Structure formats: C-alpha cells, structure tokens
Amino acid sequence: MKGGMADRLKMGVFIIMLLSVAASDEHDLFLEFCGKWRHDNSNLSLNISVSKGCSGITVSANESSLSVKGSVTAKCKRMEVIPLMKYPEEDLDFCLYWEPLLDQLTLEVEKESFILCPPSSPAENCCTDLSLMGIELDSRYGIADARVRTDNVTHKTRSSYSFQGEITNCKKLCDQANQTYVKGSQNTQHPCAQKFVKEIKKAISDEKVSLKDTPTVSIPSTMKTKMKVENKVSVTFFKNNSLFQVGYEEVQLLNDVVEITVENEVIANLTEPISIDFHHNLLPWNYKRKCVSWDTLKDPLKVNWLVDGCMTKRKGAKHTVCECDHLTYFSVLVQMELKPVRHLLALSAISSVGCATSFISCVAVIIFFCRNRRRSKEQSITIHMGLAVSLAVLSLFFFFTGVLGNVEVESMCSWVGAMLHYALLSSLTWMGIEVFNTFWMVYMVFRPSPRPFVWLLIGFGLPAVPVAILSRVGNIYGVVEIVPADDISTPYRMCWMNMSDQKTILAASFTTMTMLVILVFSGVIMLFLVYREIRTRDEWKQSRVAFLSIWGLSCLFGTTWGLIFLNFSPLADFYNFLFCFLNSFQGFFLMVRFCMLDWIRRQASKSVLGSTSSGSVKQHMLQTTEKS
Structure with missing residues (x-):
C-alpha cells in the first residue's frame, strides 16, 4: 500500500510539472516519449491512426500491437497497420517523436525509424505542449520504463499513455525555435522550415527561388507542360533536421534539405531538369558527393535516399549543384572517402x-x-x-x-x-x-x-x-x-x-x-x-x-x-x-x-x-x- 501511494504521489508531482511547463511562456517545441514494449512474441504490428486536429494522442500496447492514435497534425492523415518482422523475442525499445514545426511524427522501434507523417512546412496553427494527462492501470503486456524526454514516469508496465495538446500560433513557435537555435541549446535541432509558393503560369524563362541562407532552386519553364492544371509549386527549405539522416557515420547529409512539390500532382521525367544549387561548408575533396532524393511514394514510412533521377555537379569544395528530373525531397549525400587499405x-x-x-x-x-x-x-x-x-x-x-x-x-x-x-x-x-x-x-x-x-x-x-x-x-x-x-x-x-x-x-x-x-x-x-x-x-x-x-x-x-x-x-x-x-x-x-x-x-x-x-x-x- 505504501509503495502504491508513493507511485501515485510521484505521478501527481510529474503531471503538475508538465502542466506548469505548458502554462509558461516557453512552449514545448516537441515531444519525445519512450519506453519498452512488452509483448507475447506473436505476430507483431504497428497500428497507426493519425488525423488532423489537436485533441491529443494516445500510445498504447498489448501482446501483439503497438498503437499510436489521435489527432495532432496540421496536414497529415494516416490509418494503417504495419506488420513488424525480424525483431528479437525480448522487450522492444521504442520512441515516439512529434515535431510540431515540421508537422512530422516519427516512431522508432529498435533503432528503426518509421516516418508516420513526413516533414512539411509549418501551418498557421501548431499542436504543441503535449502534456501527459492519463495513464491506464497495470497490465501484463504494455509499456514499461516510460519516460518523457529525460524524465522517468514509471518502471511499471502500463497499457496506454495519453497526451493532450494545445493549439499555438506557429509563428510564435518559430520565433522561439530560432532564438533557441541561435543560443545553441540542445532542446531543438532545427529552426523552422521556410516555405515559398509560386504559381506557375506560361513562363518563358526559368523561375529561381531562394530565401535567406537557403539553396537556390531553378524551375525550368518546360515544367509547365507536365502540369495538368495551373497549380502552385511549393518549395520548402529544411535545416538541420536529424530525422532526415541515414543513420551511418560514414555517410551524412548536408544540413539543407529541399522539398519541391506541386499541389495534387506527381511530376516526373522532366525533359529539362530542376536545378538545386547547394552552398555548404568546406568539404574535403576526397569526400564523395551524390545528389539524392527521397521518393515518399515508393517508401513512405522510411527515409530512403536514392540517386535515381539526379545528376551531381561539383563546383568546388563549398558548392554542389543537383539536377533532377522529378519533384520530391532533395539533398546531397556526403560519403567520407576513407579508402581503407588492405594488408x-x-x-x-x-x-x-x-x-x-x-x-x-x-x-x-x-x-x-x-x-x-x-x-x-x-x-x-x-x-x-x-x-x-x-x-x-x-x-x-x-x-x-x-x-x-x-x-x-x-x-x-x-x-x-x-x-x-x-x-x-x-x-x-x-x-x-x-x-x-x-x-x-x-x-x-x-x-x-x-x-x-x-x-x-x-x-x-x-x-x-x-x-x-x-x-x-x-x-x-x-x-x-x-x-x-x-x-x-x-x-x-x-x-x-x-x-x-x-x-x-x-x-x-x-x-x-x-x-x-x-x-x-x-x-x-x-x-x-x-x-x-x-x-x-x-x-x-x-x-x-x-x-x-x-x-x-x-x-x-x-x-x-x-x-x-x-x-x-x-x-x-x-x-x-x-x-x-x-x-x-x-x-x-x-x-x-x-x-x-x-x-x-x-x-x-x-x-x-x-x-x-x-x-x-x-x-x-x-x-x-x-x-x-
């Protein structure tokens, strides 16, 4: 009885702390919820049901499935059951990451990342300050050793955890993120994404898109022939997002990632390529550089950078130009050329x-x-x-x-x-x-x-x-x-x-x-x-x-x-x-x-x-x- 009373007291203090942070002027820019999933070694799966809104999100687990359900996103909507294969029989470590400034939701299971909602530019309103509001009772199967960021919640096994969010103006969050980023804090790994929208009409020359400290994107005039109707081209610039990284020390991405899309259309096989001009820090000449793209249609759940459809032009140690014949996410993959010597x-x-x-x-x-x-x-x-x-x-x-x-x-x-x-x-x-x-x-x-x-x-x-x-x-x-x-x-x-x-x-x-x-x-x-x-x-x-x-x-x-x-x-x-x-x-x-x-x-x-x-x-x- 005394142990149960102590756990409830700790839980109450923890919830009060989260509520006090949410009520302060500084907003929680992201959510990181981790734990161990205890299951019965049967056919495992992920149950995803995410929709638009800001009513909150619930993470639950039982003997066969780990579920993420709720409405926290501004643009993303996904309902899917994902089978899991090739995992060990013991408990599985997992983490759920929510990035409101990118509208990105990521689930990591045993170091394998699943992009539930791909990154995008900030909307007018963001769902942030996700606070822990409810915990189900003890269960044989469920989530153990739960923590929010670095704060431990409980070591006991619970069936579900519920978080409630608040709608906040995205511009206010962006200003806070940029201030935090300039100070060098580890609370966030990126400032806000910057978005540029251009309506493509009967252009007779190439359109160039560039914002402050971003790559320069050249949109060819011939792209108009690939568009079914007169739509707007969106160019979004991302900075320092670690979730884009490939996960290998010898291969890394540049800090800049560029997303180019056309509303409700898939543009590919351009006769004249899109040109993306990356200016970056000094790269040793013996490091290989490859222009890559992430095809979200082929593999929407994982970041899979491919060289297909892109040509790399090295313009110097600080300058790389990518020419690609389709629209999606683009960046430059840098491979450290170690060239190990045998014998x-x-x-x-x-x-x-x-x-x-x-x-x-x-x-x-x-x-x-x-x-x-x-x-x-x-x-x-x-x-x-x-x-x-x-x-x-x-x-x-x-x-x-x-x-x-x-x-x-x-x-x-x-x-x-x-x-x-x-x-x-x-x-x-x-x-x-x-x-x-x-x-x-x-x-x-x-x-x-x-x-x-x-x-x-x-x-x-x-x-x-x-x-x-x-x-x-x-x-x-x-x-x-x-x-x-x-x-x-x-x-x-x-x-x-x-x-x-x-x-x-x-x-x-x-x-x-x-x-x-x-x-x-x-x-x-x-x-x-x-x-x-x-x-x-x-x-x-x-x-x-x-x-x-x-x-x-x-x-x-x-x-x-x-x-x-x-x-x-x-x-x-x-x-x-x-x-x-x-x-x-x-x-x-x-x-x-x-x-x-x-x-x-x-x-x-x-x-x-x-x-x-x-x-x-x-x-x-x-x-x-x-x-x-």
Whole structure:
C-alpha cells in the first residue's frame, strides 16, 4: 500500500510539472516519449491512426500491437497497420517523436525509424505542449520504463499513455525555435522550415527561388507542360533536421534539405531538369558527393535516399549543384572517402625494410662511383650518382615519416612532408635524365652530351621550385592518415601532402603524377629503343647480360613506378605488394646491377684484353651503357 501511494504521489508531482511547463511562456517545441514494449512474441504490428486536429494522442500496447492514435497534425492523415518482422523475442525499445514545426511524427522501434507523417512546412496553427494527462492501470503486456524526454514516469508496465495538446500560433513557435537555435541549446535541432509558393503560369524563362541562407532552386519553364492544371509549386527549405539522416557515420547529409512539390500532382521525367544549387561548408575533396532524393511514394514510412533521377555537379569544395528530373525531397549525400587499405601492416613492414636496405645500398653505390670516378672519364657517372643521392634521401625520409607523423608538432610534419615531396620529385627527375642520357648515347653518338653541372642543376634545382611554391601557398604539407581495413580506429599517420581539398589534389596531379606519367611512358619507349638497338650484338647473347641490362635499365628509367596505375580489382593486392617491393628496394637493385656489371666487365677484360679500347661508342653500346 505504501509503495502504491508513493507511485501515485510521484505521478501527481510529474503531471503538475508538465502542466506548469505548458502554462509558461516557453512552449514545448516537441515531444519525445519512450519506453519498452512488452509483448507475447506473436505476430507483431504497428497500428497507426493519425488525423488532423489537436485533441491529443494516445500510445498504447498489448501482446501483439503497438498503437499510436489521435489527432495532432496540421496536414497529415494516416490509418494503417504495419506488420513488424525480424525483431528479437525480448522487450522492444521504442520512441515516439512529434515535431510540431515540421508537422512530422516519427516512431522508432529498435533503432528503426518509421516516418508516420513526413516533414512539411509549418501551418498557421501548431499542436504543441503535449502534456501527459492519463495513464491506464497495470497490465501484463504494455509499456514499461516510460519516460518523457529525460524524465522517468514509471518502471511499471502500463497499457496506454495519453497526451493532450494545445493549439499555438506557429509563428510564435518559430520565433522561439530560432532564438533557441541561435543560443545553441540542445532542446531543438532545427529552426523552422521556410516555405515559398509560386504559381506557375506560361513562363518563358526559368523561375529561381531562394530565401535567406537557403539553396537556390531553378524551375525550368518546360515544367509547365507536365502540369495538368495551373497549380502552385511549393518549395520548402529544411535545416538541420536529424530525422532526415541515414543513420551511418560514414555517410551524412548536408544540413539543407529541399522539398519541391506541386499541389495534387506527381511530376516526373522532366525533359529539362530542376536545378538545386547547394552552398555548404568546406568539404574535403576526397569526400564523395551524390545528389539524392527521397521518393515518399515508393517508401513512405522510411527515409530512403536514392540517386535515381539526379545528376551531381561539383563546383568546388563549398558548392554542389543537383539536377533532377522529378519533384520530391532533395539533398546531397556526403560519403567520407576513407579508402581503407588492405594488408597495411605488411606493406608498411616491407616499405620500412626496403627503404632501410635501399638507403644503405645507395650509400654503397655513391662510394663505388666516387672511387671509380678518378680512373673513368664517363660523364654518366655524375648522373648515376645524382640518382643514388636522391634515392638515398627519399628512402631515409620515407623510413622516418611514420615516426615523425606521430610527433605532436604540425610544423615538423609539414617540413618533413615537403622534404619527402622534394626527394620524390628529385628521384623522378634523375630517372628522366637517365632516359634522356641513354637516348643521347644511342642516337647522338658524335655529339657531346651536356656538361655534368647542367644535370646537377636540373636534377637538384628544378624539383625545389614547385616544392617552394607549394610551401609558400600553405596548408599543402602535413599529417596524412591511412586507414587500415582490419582496424579503421587506428590509422597509420605519416607526413606527406594533406589530400583534403582541391588545391592539394591539383598540386599532386600537376607535380608528382604528371612527372610520373611522362617518366613511365618515356622510360618504356626508351627501353624498347635500346633493346632494338643492341639485341643483335654478340654481348646480348649472354643471358645474364641481357637480364641485367633490361632489369637495370627498367630501374633507371622508373618504369617500375608504372605499377601505381594498375591498382584496381581483382589484382589490386598483388599489384600493391609488387609496387611496394620493387620501389622500396629500388636502391638495392641498382647496387646489385652495378656490382654485377662491374664483375662481368672485369671477367671480360681478363679474357679479351683491350676489347673495349677501340671502336666507336655505338659499336660498343652495351659495354658503354653497362659501364656507365
């Protein structure tokens, strides 16, 4: 008896609190009623009976159905029984949301939302201040652990809860909502929807609709031919309505949602599309954007955004244009382009070992050429040493970039990213010089090649120009996160170019990618020309010489970097491993090539004395090339 008396006392105090809030100047802008639905695991269903008015709403439950009945809406009317499938046998969590400023009623059952009344623009009067007025007695089946917003009502199981509303001027509610929204309160998630109504007559030009801080809608003049009678076109702009969201963290909508309708008509298959111009906050360039629409006729109970009938035009990081051939709700779906990398740990291990080995190998190559430079007058030694130095610097910076990327100093990573970019451009430039030098030796035999200081100026000076310009622009170099496919919560951090906006993508394309494309194609062409030139010689018949020639020239000409363009399914993993292995160990392969060719040359010198002391350069192209 004492427990029942205490429950009734708490209930009375709770109802008095709700009534006092409703009687105050501040109106309750929305209703959130939640609880647990206890049922008997039979065929479950939702029983919906919603009509226009403001007499109130009742939420009840029994062993097989959860019912929402009453009149609270301004425009919506729905009577329907919705079967529920694929739910667990235990109690079901549910919440009923009423948004008077949107005339929207939503029921959420086990995180699945059912749009009982779709959002619309505010009417003249709104049904708000829904107060708890009645609770049925205890029941075996019904609603348990009921709460209104964050206030608990009772933990006992009741068969039904009744709420009574009051008619309030919608403009007054809108003013209150906008004030609350400006203050940053969490009581509401949106200001009022803004509606524009235009009567379409025999227009000879497109109609443009735009309100303050809203997208711009262009209605084509040809839409008149799709209308049966002269009706009014309604354009409603919604802001920050979380109930439009799709429910996935990696995919989100813009804040703006636009509804375009014609009274009592369905407009589709327009010959000239509707254009909706969205201006939004800065979106990283690698985030996919898709113009989407919600077809309420196909799926009226759930928000289902589809790309059908819409075309997306990206006009910049803050501007997206949608062109659609029908009328309904429209927005822009933003997909965060994480691009998780498979086998990232293994690839990182191969890169680290390869870069460390290449650095040591390049240092050995530099020492080898420094010793031979005194007794050899070959100008190609300068080119080989330049390539070895640039590869050594590239391997060193890439080896430490993962460590420095986790240092909490942004300026440090910006500096390392710029140096890594410079080393990469310098390496590609020296490979291009190798291509040009080989071309000169094969086809310009009787003309002296440019002096060594020219190659040094080009190989080390030219790459510094774009890096200096990009560093001056700012926000190009920094920390980059690479997401592993097996654990997206722990990304791999490194210092590189921050691929987050358009200017960085353009910088990477016009520097690294452009040079890489030119290098790979010119390297392949030159490799073919060299092969055609020396394949008939006696030295070429030695298989090891042929193999080392092709393999070494492939490394010198940068053709192994061409594997980056083959990164697509179904062999993407294979190409990733092959690309990582060949290019991280590139310095080691060059050392092996030069050492083996030096050993072969020494063996040949012992067997045929003076074989390389006479004859033209073109006649001994293979020996000259391998020697250099």
